[in-house]
Amino acid sequence: MKIVPLIGPCGKIPILIRDDDINFFTQYNKLNLIYSEAWKKSFKVSFSIIPYQISMNDPCVPPNYRNVQKNCYSIEKNDKLCSYLREKIAMNQVEIIQHGLTHKLSNGRGEFSEMFYPRILNPVEDSREKVPIHNIIDPVNKDQKYESNFEAYLNIGRNILKKSFNIDPLIFVPPYDDISYENINLISRAGMIPVYGQSKYHKLFRSNLIPSKIKSYLVLRIIKKFANKGFIIPLMMSNLDYFKAEPKNGLPLYIPRRLKLNPISQDEKELIASESKVFLNWVYRTVAHCKIYRNPICILNHYHHYFYDWHQYKITRDNLFTQWSLILNLLDKIPFSWKTNFYDLYQRIQDIRKIKFTETGNKITIQSSQHAVTDVSFKVDKKIELKNDNIICDHYDERIITVKRINPGTNVTIYLR
Ligand SMILES: [Zn+2]
Structure with a gap:
């Protein structure tokens, strides 16, 4: 007998939408063009914001800021964008995520890829070049003297976002x-929740056994391959991962690749027949998989991909936008979804983790140690005997059980047939 606790209340699939690379240069009306439909459908959008964007050769900055002298641009200086987002936060439509500090690359590696040394406090100069060390001026707390450490670097960005x-x-x-891994732990110790990839590819880059020259070579090839492409990536989380001892920190995500199951219905197959709808196809497969296991799904977007290459007003990648619209409809049609954001998902996981499931013979006992938890669901591989109003079976899958309320100090008992 296997009991798999589910994260979503009532066994619903948590659905998240994330857009990375919002920065000083972002025009707020572009976000509106891409996400107004999502908000109409009551989705929440988590925006990963680069607090102090450096001028760099990357599609996330406009072309005329790519090959110029390095400078940093605080999001705070884009008044229109900030007030637009503040309004959306007040309406609970948007979640603000800190996306590093400057988004800079050193030898193809991100600014949080390695141990922090004092010299990294200057984000403008490449930390690996021999340059005079002088501390960055924090645009929020100009008189603040930072010590040269990780938290100081992190807090420059965090303070910009706070302000x-x-x-x-x-x-x-x-x-x-x-x-x-060190930096994942340091982010947690600073009281933040890291969200990070946990696929084979990510583990390779975190491994100390692979020489950094090989990592740099690989990553530069990947960046080159995807730099001028538009993409939508489905990310998945595993319900089971959250009940293991590791990983303790944050929210690990997986890129679904070769899913063994492909239970796509005939109608859906026709819909995705067009080869040009590669991302729609990928999301369809992921959704089909998650419908069975009730795993959380996150769709990763980059608003600037739709306006390539920094077209001022109009969407230039129509095919990508069409796929995005179809993906939104697909997600909206899932009959058991929980449209949420990373913070609420994390809180729910903390609640579910405190619940203890014990199995003896054909009896399952469920306890909550600290406080009452509602709509707790889990999946079993046998049918159960329903004996009270507090326990209900899922409408679509009778092996998914929901306990409406678990009070602290009282046991909920369920018998298997
Ligand atoms: Zn980014």
């Missing part, structure tokens, strides 16, 4: 999804 949006950003997404 720009009147919130403390508690979720952290590393630029290029490139972060070491």
